Amino acid sequence: MRYEAGATFEGNTLKTVSGTMREVVRKTLRYATSFLLIISLNFALPRLMPGDPVKNLIGEDVYVSEAVMEELRIEMGLNRPLYEQFTAYIGDLLRFNLGYSYHLHSPVAEVLRERIGWTLLFVGVSIFLGAALGTLLGAYAGWKPETKANRLICYGFIALSCTPPYFLALICLDIFAFELGLFPFKGFYDVPTPGSVMYHMFLPVTVMALFSASRNFLIMRGSVIQEKGQLYALYARAKGLYDISILFRHVIKNASLPIITLLALDFGFLFSGALFTEIVFSLNGMGTLIYDAIIGKDYPVLQGSFLVIALAVLLANMLADLLYAIADPRVRRPT
Amino acid sequence: MEWTKSKLLGIAALSILFLGGICLVILPSGDERAFGIETPEADANASAKPEKVLKIATPNVIKSESLVGDYYLGIFAHLSNFPLMQMSEDGKIIGRLADHYEVSEDHKEWTFYIRDDLYWSDGVKVTPEDVRFSMLYYGEKDPAGRWINDTLESSSISETNNSVTFKFNKPYTRIDLEFTTYMIIPRHIWESIENPMEYSSKGPYVGCGPYYIESVDLNTARLIFQKNPYWKGKTCTFDKVEVDWYASEDAACLALEKGEADTYYKYASSYPYANIERLEKTGDFSFVEKDSTGICYLGITLNEAPRSDLRFREALAYAINYEELMQLDTLGYGSVPNKGLVPPGMEYYKPTEKCTYDPEKAREILKKAGYEDRNGNGIVEDKKGKDILLELMICPGYERDAELFQEYFRAVGIDIEVENVDQNTYMDRKDTSRYELVFSRTTPWGMLMHSGLGTGYFDSRRYGYIEDPAFTGLCDQILNTTDSDTLCSCAYSLQDYYAEELPVIPVYWKKVVTPYNKKFEGWHYNNLDGIYTLDTFLDLHEV
DSSP: HHHHHHHHHHHHHHHHHHHHHHHHHHHHHHHHHHHHHHHHHHHHHHHHHSSOHHHHHHHHTTOOOOHHHHHHHHHTTTTTTHHHHHHHHHHHHHHOOOOOOTTTSBBBEEEEEEHHHHHEEEEEHHHHHHHHHHHHHHHHHHTTTEEEHHHHHHHHHHHHHHOOOOHHHHIIIIIIIIIOSSSSSSSSSSSHHHHHHHHHHHHHHHHHHHHHHHHHHHHHHHHHHHHTTTTHHHHHHHHTHHHHHIIIIIIHHHHTTTHHHHHHHHHHHHHOOOOOHHHTOOOHHHHHHHHHHHHHHHHHHHHHHHHHHHHHHHHHHHHHHHHHHOOOOOHHHHO | OOOOHHHHHHHHHHHHHHHHHHHHHHHHHHOHHHHHHOOOHHHHHHHHHOOOOOOOESSSOOOSSSSTOOOOHHHHHHTOOOOSSOOOOSEEEEESSEEEEEEEETOOOEEEEEEEBBBBBTBBBBBHHHHHHHHHHHHOOOOHHHHHHEEEEEEEEETEEEEEEEEEOOOOHHHHHHSSSOOOHHHHHHHOOGGGOOOOSSSSSSSOOEEEEEEEEETTEEEEEETTTOOOOOOOOSSEEEEEESSHHHHHHHHHHHHHSSOOOOOOOOOOHHHHHHHHHHEEEEEEEEEEEEEEEEEEOOSTTTTOHHHHHHHHHHHOOOHHHHHHHHHHHHEOOOOOOOOOSSOOOOOOOOOOHHHHHHHHHHHHOOOOOSSOOOOOBOOSSOOOEEEEEEEEHHHHHHHHHHHHHHHHHEEEEEEOOOHHHHHHHHHHHHSSEEEEEOOOHHHSSSSSSSSSHBTTTTOHHHOOHHHHHHHHHHOOOOOOHHHHHHHHHHHHHHHHHHOOOOOEEEEEEEEEETTOOOOOEEETTTOOHHHHHHHHHEO
């Protein structure tokens, strides 16, 4: 009998291990397929846009002959059939070569390296602060939605989430830089010291953190309202736990699943930057890089930027899968 | 630990205050000036040598640190790396790095005599060899300068005359104008750089003007010029010139109002008209107000009826409410144009008949020309009996103007369908004349292209659609002469052609308004560079 029980246990364990393995293989295949699709889309999307990169490179009100235009097309490899351009692009990728920017006259990898660092700094901090602030306040507002203070905070965050980012950034610039003169108008720094960087980053980071917080707040609040009505919350109360302990020890864990999804999505945003905030505060980040590349039909920059963003999103999704499994045991169970 | 609501709120508020506080406290070590905090070190520096800085705010964003490769850095660098020629305040082309020039009778050989008082900021004298090196480089590497390579037969240097001669394989009459845009770079520095277009550096860049580029930093969004120690010309008042760029025009205007800059410069454009009043109220700024040589126009391709019919185009011209459109777009900083297109700020301007709004007359002309509304649906029919429907192409930003055009033309019985296309499609279709009507603008440089007077936009051999030999012949005459009397007579005839044939309807002329700090005077302006001229930097001084 004991032997039988042991065999059943081993059988179950084996089943679990093979189930987990299957899951890992399935997910790896899924991510690999997504990656291949993304690479193809990265190539196709810029070329689907209207306009001619050569004409863009030459600029407005400059006349060059058709022969020169054709020469440039040949130099840029744009005269070749699409399948040849695609194989060249894949070949370059395999050699870790992201190409050369038409407009910035620099290797794309170099341009991206410089921009990503700064973008990570200001968007990353904003997302982190926004997640912390939105989750904590949202959880509390969802736990006691009827109080006046929580209602007020809720109205505030709804208003924030409805405000166009460009407008909010301009309002902040007007109040804190123009009217009060507390913060600078532009740039990452005046002199490259931590103090100057923090001083310059404060306004853009605050604007973006508030945005991020408002979204996280609303989702967390709704999620907590839903979770607090579950039986386990009632049981915890019956056990004699304090309200706040029920919220932070039990409810928040289940309510945070949508937030994990949102943060994973925000990870792509982390690298694509925040175009409007970058424009208002004249920041040299990924948002403006991509925007300028779209306007200027700079295919190599677009391909490189999209690739980095796609990789970041894939990575974030993998992380989100892991976090889901940690936060929710049901996800760990093989189907 | 017991979590309470007040604790949570307190932590959130304190985190923000703490971060803000840190920023404010740490700052003095890094940036005293911006915060107005005086430290002993800053005081000592200040008393040792008070630095006079001219600050310029601009929405023209420098996107790379490549002197030769970046468009706007190239424009700003004209202060440190002179082009051969420049435009004077009255619109004439005069020498800048060149003292003067000579051109052979067949217009194939151009000799530029280089000023002999110019030195690069590292002490080396500017030579004709620098000019030749720069031009050959642009001819080889710069797509816009490829014509130099294609047509240059030979070039030679004369050390005794301090001159450089370019011999082309075909006649050119407007090389002096072309050479207002190509900055000259020092050969002794750049010859060792394999591909100058790809070379980028945060500075310094050796220059030969009154200032040289000390640094260009994309992260501070600032370009700094320092005095050239080897400059032998007129002494400049300012030790340093700072160009601060803002990605948002609104932010640039706020910075100016706050006093963060002494003037505003946007290439070929005005200070935003809507912000002028606000800036005026600060009491710190005066304004340079000049006629722009850039205009707004309605282009009409002439390849098909009824657009090919002069009487139809006359009716279109009378249907437009010029005053309303001008007020809408320029807030009064503009004027109703003449039918001759060319604005008063341009050389060889001829006053022609003013455009007038007279819808009744438009209807009358249409009726006389045989365009009548026979089926009573409010739209006139063409000669084949079909309702006239024209497509008006615009790009984003011109939606309101398009609505008004629609209203004006429908009021006289011409139906309009607005086609709002993205900027790239717009440029592509406009430059290949694939449209029926287009609402567009010209730039000051664009007005000088080809034979000048806007011909580059309208001659079918360039970006236009006019194939009439009368027009192209006038363009060729201008292109074949450097004689000012002939140029003047051709320019007048060309304006008469615009006014009589109406191949394009000017919609409004506009003004370029540039604010400047009242503390300084000595501002100069030309049609090509606005206030960013050499004379401004040489003459500017405190009141």
